[in-house]
Amino acid sequence: MSAPALSPRRTPSATPTAPQKRPFSLRRWFRDTGWRHLVALVLVVFAVFPLLYVLSASLNPGGSLVGSNSLFTTIDFSNYVDLFGNPSQPYGQWFVNTLVIGLTTAVLTVFMGAMAAYAFSRMRFTGRRMGLLSLMLVQMFPQFLAFVSIFLLLSSIGDVFPAIGLGTRLGMIMVYLGGALGVNTYLMYGYFSTVPVSIDEAAKIDGAGHARIFFTMILRLVAPILAVVGLLSFIATTGEYVIASVVLTDPSTQTLAVGLYQYVSQAFSNNWAIFSAGAVLAAVPVMVVFLLLQKYIVGGLTAGSVK
Amino acid sequence: MSQHETTATDVAPSRPGAPAPGPASASDRGRRPRPPRRIESGTMVALVTKIVLLGLLDAVAAFAIVVMVGLDMWLPIVATVVATGLINWIYLGRGTRLPGKYLVPGVAFLLVFQVFVVLYSGYVAFTNYGDGHNGSKDDAIAAISRAGLDRVPDSPSYPVSVVEKDGELGLLGQAPDGDVVVGTSDEPLTVVDDPTLNSLGVPTGAPGWTTLSLSDVLGRQGEVVDLTVPLSEDPGDGFLRTDDASTAYVYRSAIVYDEATDTFTDGDGVVYTDDGEGEFASADGQVLRPGWKITVGFENFERAFSDPQISGPLLRVTVWTFAFAILSVATTFALGLFLATVLNHPRMRGVKVYRVLVILPYAFPAFLSGLVWAGLMNPEFGFINQVLLGGAEVPWLTDPWLARFSVLFVNLWLGYPYMFLVCTGALQSLPGELEEAARVDGAGPWTVFRSIKLPLLLVSTAPLLIASFAFNFNNFNVIYMLTRGWPRFDDTTLDIGSTDLLITMVYKIAFGSGGARDFGLASALSILIFLLVAAVSVVAFRRTKSLEEIN
Amino acid sequence: MKVTRRTTAAAVVALTAITALTACSSSDDAASSGSSESAAAPASDQTLTIWLDEQRAPAVEPIAEQFQADTGITVKSVVKDFSTVDQDFISQVPTGKGPDIIVSPHDKLGAYVQNGVVSPIELGDTADQLADVAVQAVTYDGDVYGLPYSIENVALLRNTALVPDVATDFDDVIAKGQAAVEADAKVKYPFLLGLDPKQGDPYHMYPLQTSFGSSVFAQNEDGSYDATRLTLGDEAGQKFAAAVKTWGEEGVLNANITGDIALEAFEKGESPYYLTGPWNVPAIKDAGIDYAIDPLPSAGGEPAQPFLGVNAFFISSKSENKVAATKFLTDYLATDAAQKALFDVGGRPPALTTAYDEVAAADADVKAFGDIGLDGVPMPAIPEMAAVWADWGGAELQLIKGEGDPAEVWTKAADNVESKIK
Structure with a gap:
């Protein structure tokens, strides 16, 4: 794209103050970044210690979740082995399902949300203001009764199209896509509005249509927010349990959240250790997705605005 | 402000595709003429893609309509036709329909899976749906009739086969006296002279009758279980019926439904009539179970306001709900923003690692988090008291004020990564020159943050904070998993406590009181809560000016 | 010109739709003929x-x-x-x-x-x-x-290495348990019963309650429960309530001991007694504890009947x-x-x-x-039972923690239940 020579508004403050060679001083280091490490470390401890507790439980066969306060006394991977050994609980399959449902939902959510945000940010139309507000308000409805209506809805859809009815991954994805707008649109809308309209203008003068501007220019410029929304959507989908347990009636299509909850809900069986192992593994995809997206979340904007 | 709104919407339609006002575009505004009329999608590829996709959509819709006609789903057919027509109209048009092209995909899913849910709950709020009123009237009649069938005590069992003559089903069985008998629902049992018996002596065939094979029986299961064959002309003798098509028993009906009068009459002659409340009741108030679902008008809403059980602790719960929602937003936002600012530094090493570690609480399955924290906070054995506080017995979850604190603390742990992500995104979008300019003017980092970054951040994140407020207002899970709303209030008969939010209170009233679940009342209450949250949010939106900025 | 183009576009859309439909309908025919066949051979x-x-x-x-x-x-x-x-x-x-x-x-x-x-x-x-x-x-x-x-039901598990003999009644259980605690530093609890620090556990406590002659609902002659006769708050129930408070004060019952803590403690040999069900036995066996399953001990003189x-x-x-x-x-x-x-x-x-x-x-x-x-x-299957648990468990919990007057706490819980059922 022939880049309009506009001043990149979102250049990180780093660029102008290029690192200069100065002798190392502990004090300056601390004032500059050192205290940041300290703060970050404290918060890392806060974030991680309950999870270490779970990790410890997952490595202790037959261990309980409550009351085992000596961490990592036993390290044994038998819980992880057991996890994949039970054919009635296809953990590997759940893992795949979670990835498929989570990633598909995230990608489509980003796509549909970005389209809506583009419309709200670049076009003027009647009901625009109301539209944005209603998107937010609809999602404020307390959802805990939703399972009845979602069940009815999907079972009727399944009568017509069995492939997207109750118990199917596609059906589940569609239900999640119902929440694609709303807060996500708002989040993206705010970011879209920071992209200078003059970029669109210039492209339009070059003869580009709205679709071309959107797909080839805008989407690249707003990559960071797309990554954030994608990640939020992925996390929300992988952790969602209530609706998934209604929709995914077949063990072979269930997600980790639904499958794992069965370990806990067996009130009298003590599956805590295996459950912890499952939960630890369940957190891995989210971390991987975050790592993959991190470069866009942070670095993407520099690349985007320079081009 | 309303003046401002009106102007904006009035102007809007005539300026399709107009640029959004932004600092950089201020000078361009109004200068640009209407876009030249030409094929909007530009290239042929785009056009072909669009046409193929639309064609496929129409094909799917047409196929769906054909299937739905077969299933008598008339309302969905109308909806499909309208929706498909609208989508074609939008994508084949241009000009003012342009925004629609970008909104349709998301809005379509929103309408089907979110708006429908809200509307359905709205409908349920006007019904008596709940335990005891769970299905249709036909189902209720069938269930009462079936439960009214009682096997005659100590009566013998008949080995039977299901047989058929002229399309009518009958039972062929061996009576206790050894006779082989056959009959249908119209013809009482008669003795068969020349039956076929299998090796076990069970009759398997009779002249003039076709015996149904197992697979035939399985294809007509409904008919088979509904088949009743009178023992004799006297209905008082009872009738044969079978559940498994191989053994029949003698039954009598303790209660009989009369379709003409829509009443049930039991053995003592007591008549049960439809009492208009979705159940059959006798004159003296005896009710037959189950009832069925009917609409009850505003009854649920009236109960929501008149029931002393609900209005009693309402004020305290409402105050705490607001406090919880506001404090949750404030604490998670403060911590998330702080962390985002701290980690948003170009020369800092290891930021990637920190970022991954601090969002871990968010990556962990949320329903487990509550359970883990409940364990950590066990007064005597929990990790916090025993290890971190060296054996203290702090009643984290059982003292009213500490429990409130604990709930907020755990919610902070659960919620700050979201704010961290959002704030990281928002910080990235802040113009760097602003900070530079301020620094050049001699402003310190704190001043820069407070008077430049924070206001800008608040503008861009305000809608999300309001959404977060709404979410926490109804944050059922964290409360239910951690404290169940307890410790309980002493002065109410309801199972409501110090950490209950309105939504958990609704849940307990709707699903706990009297042991019966009451979806109707629960829906009515959740609509009331929704209206409350929505009203607060709308006011907040107006206050934050975030929407004014749009115009 | 533009009209023509748009009409053309619409026509092409329609054409594509028809083509796609034709493709679909042929497979649809196959499906429907399949279903008509299935009517003839339904079992398959x-x-x-x-x-x-x-x-x-x-x-x-x-x-x-x-x-x-x-x-x-x-x-x-x-x-x-x-x-x-x-x-x-x-x-x-x-x-x-x-x-x-x-x-x-x-x-x-x-x-x-x-x-x-x-x-x-x-x-x-x-x-x-x-x-x-x-x-x-x-x-x-x-x-x-x-x-x-x-x-399924609960019973009393006894660690035979710590207490070799069967106890006669619940007081004897406590006495033997306390003796074991004094005798062995490793033994920490005289008696274990998994509770929940939030809601108590009336299910596990029930045998102790029935041994005072207390129940929840009255039973008809045929053994079915009568939802109109709540017996929870009667005198026998109040006697049980008083005993619960005493046990709480003596440390026999501890609301902070959850199901998993109790199991883990018993597995480690930290208590001679554990009131639990068959679901925990395999884990105890695996932990190498020598145990015996004793009849439920009576605390109030009458037979201790668990919920079945x-x-x-x-x-x-x-x-x-x-x-x-x-x-x-x-x-x-x-x-x-x-x-x-x-x-x-x-x-x-x-x-x-x-x-x-x-x-x-x-x-x-x-x-x-x-x-x-x-x-x-x-266990009563009547729907009214669902209204009982929260108040029942809450009252037991309060008493275990030593709060309130037993008779008052207990009758109040019963009154609450009564008002919900009515």
Whole structure:
């Protein structure tokens, strides 16, 4: 794209103050970044210690979740082995399902949300203001009764199209896509509005249509927010349990959240250790997705605005 | 402000595709003429893609309509036709329909899976749906009739086969006296002279009758279980019926439904009539179970306001709900923003690692988090008291004020990564020159943050904070998993406590009181809560000016 | 020009649609002809759907395979989350999309009947082969609704290395327990019972309560419960309440000891006694504890009766496969082999008498639990029971923590329950 020579508004403050060679001083280091490490470390401890507790439980066969306060006394991977050994609980399959449902939902959510945000940010139309507000308000409805209506809805859809009815991954994805707008649109809308309209203008003068501007220019410029929304959507989908347990009636299509909850809900069986192992593994995809997206979340904007 | 709104919407339609006002575009505004009329999608590829996709959509819709006609789903057919027509109209048009092209995909899913849910709950709020009123009237009649069938005590069992003559089903069985008998629902049992018996002596065939094979029986299961064959002309003798098509028993009906009068009459002659409340009741108030679902008008809403059980602790719960929602937003936002600012530094090493570690609480399955924290906070054995506080017995979850604190603390742990992500995104979008300019003017980092970054951040994140407020207002899970709303209030008969939010209170009233679940009342209450949250949010939106900025 | 273009576009859309439809409809024809064939040979594609928990699933599968081999009907097991399966069942059956069969504890039966989602079944001669209490448990308003397959109840586990002799009553349990604590530094608790620091646990406490002659609802002559007569707050109940407070003060009961903490402590030999059910026995065995299963000790002089839970298969009232479902239950699940397979995965004594005898002869633990259970009373299945738990547990919890006057706390809880039921 022939880049309009506009001043990149979102250049990180780093660029102008290029690192200069100065002798190392502990004090300056601390004032500059050192205290940041300290703060970050404290918060890392806060974030991680309950999870270490779970990790410890997952490595202790037959261990309980409550009351085992000596961490990592036993390290044994038998819980992880057991996890994949039970054919009635296809953990590997759940893992795949979670990835498929989570990633598909995230990608489509980003796509549909970005389209809506583009419309709200670049076009003027009647009901625009109301539209944005209603998107937010609809999602404020307390959802805990939703399972009845979602069940009815999907079972009727399944009568017509069995492939997207109750118990199917596609059906589940569609239900999640119902929440694609709303807060996500708002989040993206705010970011879209920071992209200078003059970029669109210039492209339009070059003869580009709205679709071309959107797909080839805008989407690249707003990559960071797309990554954030994608990640939020992925996390929300992988952790969602209530609706998934209604929709995914077949063990072979269930997600980790639904499958794992069965370990806990067996009130009298003590599956805590295996459950912890499952939960630890369940957190891995989210971390991987975050790592993959991190470069866009942070670095993407520099690349985007320079081009 | 309303003046401002009106102007904006009035102007809007005539300026399709107009640029959004932004600092950089201020000078361009109004200068640009209407876009030249030409094929909007530009290239042929785009056009072909669009046409193929639309064609496929129409094909799917047409196929769906054909299937739905077969299933008598008339309302969905109308909806499909309208929706498909609208989508074609939008994508084949241009000009003012342009925004629609970008909104349709998301809005379509929103309408089907979110708006429908809200509307359905709205409908349920006007019904008596709940335990005891769970299905249709036909189902209720069938269930009462079936439960009214009682096997005659100590009566013998008949080995039977299901047989058929002229399309009518009958039972062929061996009576206790050894006779082989056959009959249908119209013809009482008669003795068969020349039956076929299998090796076990069970009759398997009779002249003039076709015996149904197992697979035939399985294809007509409904008919088979509904088949009743009178023992004799006297209905008082009872009738044969079978559940498994191989053994029949003698039954009598303790209660009989009369379709003409829509009443049930039991053995003592007591008549049960439809009492208009979705159940059959006798004159003296005896009710037959189950009832069925009917609409009850505003009854649920009236109960929501008149029931002393609900209005009693309402004020305290409402105050705490607001406090919880506001404090949750404030604490998670403060911590998330702080962390985002701290980690948003170009020369800092290891930021990637920190970022991954601090969002871990968010990556962990949320329903487990509550359970883990409940364990950590066990007064005597929990990790916090025993290890971190060296054996203290702090009643984290059982003292009213500490429990409130604990709930907020755990919610902070659960919620700050979201704010961290959002704030990281928002910080990235802040113009760097602003900070530079301020620094050049001699402003310190704190001043820069407070008077430049924070206001800008608040503008861009305000809608999300309001959404977060709404979410926490109804944050059922964290409360239910951690404290169940307890410790309980002493002065109410309801199972409501110090950490209950309105939504958990609704849940307990709707699903706990009297042991019966009451979806109707629960829906009515959740609509009331929704209206409350929505009203607060709308006011907040107006206050934050975030929407004014749009115009 | 522009009109032409747009009309052309619309025409092409229509054309594409028609082409796609034609492609679809040919496959549709195949599908519909398939379904008309299936009307002639229905057995081939019929499916019984059964909802069960993950533990039961592997035991049911071989039986289902046998059933399919004999009848051609596929049995599809769907593993459900058992904390909400009853609610899903109640809301899904009326839509016609629910399962044909559900595995459920019997105490949900009242709610199922109240909502018309289960169908009575005639067990015929099979009824005589099942334990009486089990049949009683799946009987509601005079109709039998399910096929029971196991019973479960609590008993008192004793670490024989710490206390070699059977105690005579609950006071003796405490005395022996305290002696063990004093004798051995490793032993920390005289007696263990898994509670919940938030809600108490009336289920596990119930044998102690019944030994004071206290119950929740009055029983009719036939053993069914009368929802109009709540007996919870009576004098016997208040006596029990006073005892609970004393136990709390003495440290015999500790609300902070949850189910898992109690199990772990017993596994480590930190207590001589543990009141629990058969579900925890395998873990205790694995931990290498020498244990005995004692009859439940009486604290108030009367027999200590636990709540008896019965697990059963129920048939949906909207099932379109009732004949097949009934056959599956009465001919395939009410067999020694099936009930023993279910025992093998669940560890609960079978409800079928012959299977129970066989298992009990081979396994003393089963016999010990089973003997207590067969003398027990089924937990009330009436829907009103759901209104009882929260207040009941809350009152016990308050007393364990030493708060309030026992009689007051107890009668207030009973009054609360009464006001909810009315």
